[in-house]
Amino acid sequence: MRKPPRPDAQQPRGARPRTIPARRLTRKEIEEGVALADEMDYRRPRTRSECATGVRPCPFVSCRYHLYLDVNPATGSIKINFPDLEVWEMPHTCALDIAERGGITLEEVGSIMNLTRERIRQVEVAGLDKLQQEDFAVEARAIDAGEPVRQEER
Numbered sequence: 001m002r003k004p005p006r007p008d009a010q011q012p013r014g015a016r017p018r019t020i021p022a023r024r025l026t027r028k029e030i031e032e033g034v035a036l037a038d039e040m041d042y043r044r045p046r047t048r049s050e051c052a053t054g055v056r057p058c059p060f061v062s063c064r065y066h067l068y069l070d071v072n073p074a075t076g077s078i079k080i081n082f083p084d085l086e087v088w089e090m091p092h093t094c095a096l097d098i099a100e101r102g103g104i105t106l107e108e109v110g111s112i113m114n115l116t117r118e119r120i121r122q123v124e125v126a127g128l129d130k131l132q133q134e135d136f137a138v139e140a141r142a143i144d145a146g147e148p149v150r151q152e153e154r
Helices: 027-043 095-100 106-113 117-131 134-144
Strands: 018-020 069-071 078-080
Touching: 106 117, 117 134
Parallel strands: none
Antiparallel strands: 018 078, 069 078
């Protein structure tokens, strides 16, 4: 028998993200995607200043900051974060727009990313751990102190 969810538990909105492995894509589908990307790339903004005032919701899902999908560079798999929504139905489409708003709660991040508050907390802890790694910490302290960072240190 399944337990009812706790009333205070944060549940993601909508359907769970869906991953499409690269090996399931046919050669024809891949070629079609490349052809479409080549056609549309000329209109896509190249810098943040070009896209900051652009149309919202952002139609450029190929942008690395778009929230609709993620592409794993190691495996080539595509993760659709909001399988129950079309791009134009999303309230937020750009991670950079969210970052410019400043500090927001884990619940807000969870609803924007279609993840639970706990998963967002886990990602935050992993990111903070990575920032505190020795190599990065040494370089960051040097930059804060106004010292030039030598190329071999990078």
